[in-house]
């Protein structure tokens with residue numbers, strides 16, 4: 564079985580999920596190549612994780628869903644790959660069904676476990692907002708999968724990457740006219756190793772400095788419950804949960820968050836979960852590895868103070 568790894572980039576840097584997916588296919592023992600589209604990025608960096616062959620399509624212009632999907636479908640066919648591997652990122656989620664339709668391929672999104680089993684892939688992916696962990700096999704000839712960021716780490720396995728520059732006459736229709744880079748400057752909640760999230764228990768945006776200061780002290784990204792986002796305290800790109808982002812950091816700290824099922828859907832696969840809540844019956848404690856039953860306004864400043872020391 565041969566894989567093609569789509570290496571996504573942002574702000575001139577390859578994304579961590581690209582390295583994770585290269586490490587994954589390498590670990591599975593698959594023959595593989597990588598593909599990068601556009602961007603002034605150092606595609607050779609993929610070699611650090613074991614990618615020996617990278618096709619870099621030198622396309623100018625912003626992200627174009629149709630344009631990218633056409634190039635990826637062509638790249639799958641020309642490389643002879645059986646499976647296209649992408650990140651379960653916003654771009655991966657947008658592209659996977661489009662490429663799947665072009666290739667008549669089955670698509671498995673947000674995979675949390677991928678194994679090779681009898682010449683096929685055996686995949687575990689959450690369904691029904693994480694209530695079910697389904698084990699599936701894709702029976703189509705071509706397959707497309709998106710893998711959840713942070714589930715598989717990036718393992719260094721250096722080889723020299725052979726970069727082949729390619730051109731494509733695919734027309735990038737202007738779909739994204741301008742990329743507003745404001746949100747891109749901060750650590751992305753889906754890629755961070757530590758996430759500090761706050762909820763309605765913070766009482767208002769004027770208290771959010773507690774989340775911000777704790778996150779800074781830990782080098783973490785900030786997340787939020789939907790209640791905090793709906794109230795306008797935080798931007799939607801920080802929302803964790805069923806209708807927000809799915810995260811799987813090493814450490815997730817939930818502060819003043821009750822642990823509604825829709826929130827858990829986005830963070831329950833975190834490796835360690837710490838909950839701070841004054842209600843001992845809060846559902847978040849059912850999945851927390853460590854729980855602090857206390858007033859957050861008392862505990863969080865003390866945590867920040869200790870960490871700063």
Ligand SMILES: Cc1cc2nc3c(=O)[nH]c(=O)nc-3n(C[C@H](O)[C@H](O)[C@H](O)COP(=O)(O)OP(=O)(O)OC[C@H]3O[C@@H](n4cnc5c(N)ncnc54)[C@H](O)[C@@H]3O)c2cc1C
Pocket residue numbers: 761762763764765787788789790791802803804805806807808818819820821822823824825826829839840841842845857858859860
């Ligand atoms: C279709 C659908 C999709 C949804 N998608 C999402 C989603 O993606 N993400 C999401 O988060 N939610 C989502 N929700 C909403 C979800 O059901 C909850 O309403 C929401 O998660 C609650 O947010 P919260 O925990 O911040 O607020 P609350 O449920 O109000 O909890 C606040 C918590 O703070 C605690 N608290 C209060 N004061 C303090 C204090 N001083 N010290 C310590 N603890 C304190 C309270 O004990 C309470 O447990 C969705 C709902 C629906 C119907």
